[in-house]
Amino acid sequence: xxxxxxxxxxxxxxxxxxxxxxxxxxxxxxxxxxxxxxxxxxxxxxxxxxxxxxxxxxxxxxxxxxxxxxxxxxxxxxxxxxxxxxxxxxxxxxxxxxxxxxxxxxxxxxxxxxxxxxxxxxxxxxxxxxxxxxxxxxxxxxxxxxxxxxxxxxxxxxxxxxxxxxxxxxxxxxxxxxxxxxxxxxxxxxxxxxxxxxxxxxxxxxxxxxxxxxxxxxxxxxxxxxxxxxxxxxxxxxxxxxxxxxxxxxxxxxxxxxxxxxxxxxxxxxxxxxxxxxxxxxxxxxxxxxxxxxxxxxxxxxxxxxxxxxxxxxxxxxxxxxxxxxxxxxxxxxxxxxxxxxxxxxxxxxxxxxxxxxxxxxxxxxxxxxxxxxxxxxxxxxxxxxxxxxxxxxxxxxxxxxxxxxxxxxxxxxxxxxxxxxxxxxxxxxxx
Numbered sequence: 491x492x493x494x495x496x497x498x499x500x501x502x503x504x505x506x507x508x509x510x511x512x513x514x515x516x517x518x519x520x521x522x523x524x525x526x527x528x529x530x531x532x533x534x535x536x537x538x539x540x541x542x543x544x545x546x547x548x549x550x551x552x553x554x555x556x557x558x559x560x561x562x563x564x565x566x567x568x569x570x571x572x573x574x575x576x577x578x579x580x581x582x583x584x585x586x587x588x589x590x591x592x593x594x595x596x597x598x599x600x601x602x603x604x605x606x607x608x609x610x611x612x613x614x615x616x617x618x619x620x621x622x623x624x625x626x627x628x629x630x631x632x633x634x635x636x637x638x639x640x641x642x643x644x645x646x647x648x649x650x651x652x653x654x655x656x657x658x659x660x661x662x663x664x665x666x667x668x669x670x671x672x673x674x675x676x677x678x679x680x681x682x683x684x685x686x687x688x689x690x691x692x693x694x695x696x697x698x699x700x701x702x703x704x705x706x707x708x709x710x711x712x713x714x715x716x717x718x719x720x721x722x723x724x725x726x727x728x729x730x731x732x733x734x735x736x737x738x739x740x741x742x743x744x745x746x747x748x749x750x751x752x753x754x755x756x757x758x759x760x761x762x763x764x765x766x767x768x769x770x771x772x773x774x775x776x777x778x779x780x781x782x783x784x785x786x787x788x789x790x791x792x793x794x795x796x797x798x799x800x801x802x803x804x805x806x807x808x809x810x811x812x813x814x815x816x817x818x819x820x821x822x823x824x825x826x827x828x829x830x831x832x833x834x835x836x837x838x839x840x841x842x843x844x845x846x847x848x849x850x851x852x853x854x855x856x857x858x859x860x861x862x863x864x865x866x867x868x869x870x871x872x873x874x875x876x877x878x879x880x881x882x883x884x885x886x887x888x889x890x891x892x893x894x895x896x897x898x899x900x901x902x903x904x905x906x907x908x909x910x911x912x913x914x915x916x917x918x919x920x921x922x
Contacts, residue, residue, distance in 0.1 A: 527571055550889070559598040565578060577628055578593075585612030606637075644695070681720065765813045781812050784827075
């Protein structure tokens with residue numbers, strides 16, 4: 491492992507200037523209802539929970555669709571929302587042009603359509619992927635867009651102007667980019683887990699400069715280059731009296747100090763190409779540890795050093811998802827694996843509560859809101875169930891076109907992205 495602090499924190503005079511500059515943004519943040527914002531992948535708490543009280547139960551192409559807006563080219567990034575703005579990324583199918591598109595959340599009209607990067611020689615992407623699959627992160631006044639090896643940028647949400655960009659962090663994804671960005675306090679984090687390089691990085695959100703960059707502390711030399719890559723997105727958690735940046739990669743899950751990048755602890759495994767975002771609850775981290783043979787591991791977060799032999803509490807190997815993230819409601823997990831098997835597990839033991847067949851295949855992650863669980867399959871059929879120890883379907887809703895991206899929630903509405911369009915789904919008269 492190499493651990494390097496590259497860019498220090500500003501001095502007191504700089505801090506004072508930054509505070510003055512950030513006051514208007516703080517006021518804007520305060521004036522925007524939190525339930526209207528969906529600032530990154532899987533929402534405000536990074537767990538798929540929405541505060542909405544009246545999400546729609548039923549919809550179709552002719553029912554409870556407030557607007558439907560075409561999004562040009564192709565991208566599988568999830569929508570992010572702040573106030574009346576929705577942002578998604580998209581790219582030409584050959585990957586030579588990369589865009590960020592802003593849509594007004596109330597009207598569905600395109601507000602900004604920004605070409606962020608040109609790429610001369612894009613690498614291959616898998617048929618289930620795109621050149622715009624990583625999800626952005628947004629806050630008052632700024633949106634942070636990410637295209638993996640092709641670049642990262644910060645845009646002013648008022649006019650779409652590019653405030654800073656980085657194109658000097660390349661890696662060999664092999665199948666295209668997948669890891670999303672995460673903003674926390676003054677830093678922007680993401681994983682760079684390619685076949686050639688494997689590290690976690692933190693950028694100053696205001697300048698884009700590297701604050702720290704820590705190489706994965708795994709000896710990858712015994713492994714085929716393809717089995718060194720991963721596509722996971724980190725989370726922030728509080729455990730054992732300290733804040734941690736938790737970041738699964740190929741062959742290990744690793745916890746870091748979020749301000750310095752120092753490694754705190756790790757658990758090793760044989761898996762790679764990991765996609766689902768981890769969860770933290772009940773004092774445990776819940777992590778999918780492989781793509782080829784996915785397993786769910788529950789791991790204590792209070793370790794120091796290599797705790798592979800001491801901190802794994804339980805494992806489940808059957809029916810786990812390769813792509814879709816887990817949903818936790820109270821003391822039960824709910825998941826849909828890629829092949830369409832729905833499973834409910836006990837959070838403390840991993841014991842199965844029920845196993846049922848869901849229609850279709852699944853890449854998008856489920857959402858919990860208004861007392862219901864929503865599963866979105868790749869053919870744009872949403873199955874709505876009641877949480878609990880008995881499997882109870884409440885509704886099935888069909889729309890057009892393919893779905894791979896996890897929807898966002900704003901107010902009492904879903905913002906759902908299909909292959910060609912962005913939808914606002916809500917009960918008629920549901921907007922405030």
